[in-house]
Amino acid sequence: MSNTATTTYTVGGMTCGGCAGKVKGLVGGVAGVTGVEVDLPTGRVTVTGSAPIDDAGVRGVVEKAGYEIKD
Numbered sequence: 001m002s003n004t005a006t007t008t009y010t011v012g013g014m015t016c017g018g019c020a021g022k023v024k025g026l027v028g029g030v031a032g033v034t035g036v037e038v039d040l041p042t043g044r045v046t047v048t049g050s051a052p053i054d055d056a057g058v059r060g061v062v063e064k065a066g067y068e069i070k071d
């Protein structure tokens with residue numbers, strides 16, 4: 001039960017610290033996620049949590065908030 005995984009996404013549409021904080025909060029609320037790092041200049045969002053990461057859940061909350069997952 002201690003298996004953890006890290007997945008990195010590139011998120012488009014984040015233009016300021018508010019966006020970054022919003023994405024961080026939303027992704028952090030996905031079941032199993034224990035850590036979220038957002039790099040605003042590159043749009044890189046690194047998600048850590050219990051394996052497997054809920055990929056559909058992460059994509060869902062990000063896209064629902066109006067941002068675009070590029071990969």
Ligand SMILES: [Cu+2]
Nearest residue numbers: 015016018019
């Ligand atoms: Cu913003």
